Amino acid sequence: MSGTSPSDPAPASGPPTEGGVAAGDGPRSRFPLDTVYQAARMYYLEDATQNEIAARLGVSRPTVSRLVSEARRAGLVRIEVVDPFQDETAVLAERLRVVLGLQAVYLAAVTHTATLGVDLAEPVAAAVEAMHLAPGDAVLVSSGSTVHAIAHGVVPPMPGVQLVPTVGGQADPNQWFQTNEITRAAAERSGAIPTFLFAQALPSEALRASLDEDPAFQHVVGLWERATGAILGIGAPVATRDAMARGLPVDHAVFERATGDVCLNFTGPDGEAIEFPGSERMVRTSREVLAAVPHAVGVAVGAVKVPSIISAVRGRLVNELVTDAATARALLDALA
Structure with missing residues (x-):
């Protein structure tokens, strides 16, 4: 039978008062x-x-x-779902930070290819928060599938911050290497201000010479040199990749030794620079500039990226890392 029993509180009548669950503009309740x-x-x-x-x-x-349900609805009860791996992840991150000699390591407990941008949102947000950004600061953004996923996923707020692409790739057929689009997407989701780089990754000699005289290009280079932070994809060993940035001589024998790259700065196992004919014309943030960025955050996930991460750290291309717990364990095993 519906209705109120004699022992139940009478339904509230009229506007809620300060003694009711929903005084003011909140939801109404029949219980005091x-x-x-x-x-x-x-x-x-x-x-x-x-x-x-x-x-x-x-x-x-x-x-x-009904009273207990009303308490939850009215916000009197806060239920927290605790990640059982949180403490383990924090310990794992600290171990990896010490072993790699990094400023910081930020870990996601679990990632999946289909949800990578969402899975990495929390550690990326923690890394951005540690940058202590202010309006007008510059943050560099690289190309690559992982950064592409982040840019089209959940990006932390960065109001008034300038996002700056680190490499050319204006008309690359692969969306992972379209750096202007990646920068635009990240800015749209974060409230940042996008800066664009209208150049190919590997321009001709004549085009590169004209770029060096172009005020818009020089503006981007100036932002590279004063950047507070960077979100940098760490590329996999070249031999394992399905695609490379347009124009790179991927058949050149030198790429057989390339364990990865950051902003098209290719590295060998010990972080040494790997150059090739035409690499001096590359439109990319240099190794020296990346080494000077206060918060150069490398992002990479997967066992295939383990040698790439190690070489990027040894080459001083990144000084912080965002990855997941499985990759962190694989790194520790490889370094043991």
Whole structure:
């Protein structure tokens, strides 16, 4: 039977008052606030049964269930789902930071290719927060599939910050290497201001010479040199890749030794620079500039990236790292 039993609180009439659950502009409730609070306190803090609460409050057992539900709806009860791997992840991050000699390591517990941008959102947000950015600061953004996923996923707020592409790739057929589009997407989601780089990754000699005289290009170079932070994809060993930036001589024998790259700065196992004919014309943030960025955050996930991460750290191309727990364990095993 529906309705209110004689022992139940009478339904509230008129506008809620300060004694009701929803005083002011909040949602209305048929129960007084003090009754809802007492029921929630006994249920969650005293572990009292619903029968015990009903007897103590003088209401029916079904009303106790409604009171507890009302407490949650009104915000009197906050339920937290605790990640059981959180402590383990924090310890793992610190171990990896020490072993690699980095400023910081930020880990996601688990990642999946289909949800990579969302999975890495929390550690990327933590890395950005540690940059202590202010409007007008510059943050560099590289190309690559991981940074592309981040830019089109959940990007932390960066209002007034200038996002700057680190490499050319204006008309690259692969979306992972379209640096202007990656920068635009990240700026749109973060409230940052995008800066664009209208150049190919490997221009001709004549085009490169004209770029060096172009004021817009020089503006971008100036932002590279004063950047506060950077979000940098760490590329996999060249031999394992399905695609490379347009114009690179991928068949050149030198790429067989390339364990990876950061902003098209290719490295060998010990972080040494790997150059090739035409590499002096590359439109890329140089190794020297990357080494001077206060928060150069490398992002990479997967066992295939382990040698790439190690070489990027040894080459001083990154000084912080965002990855997941599985990759962190693989790194520690490789370095052991």
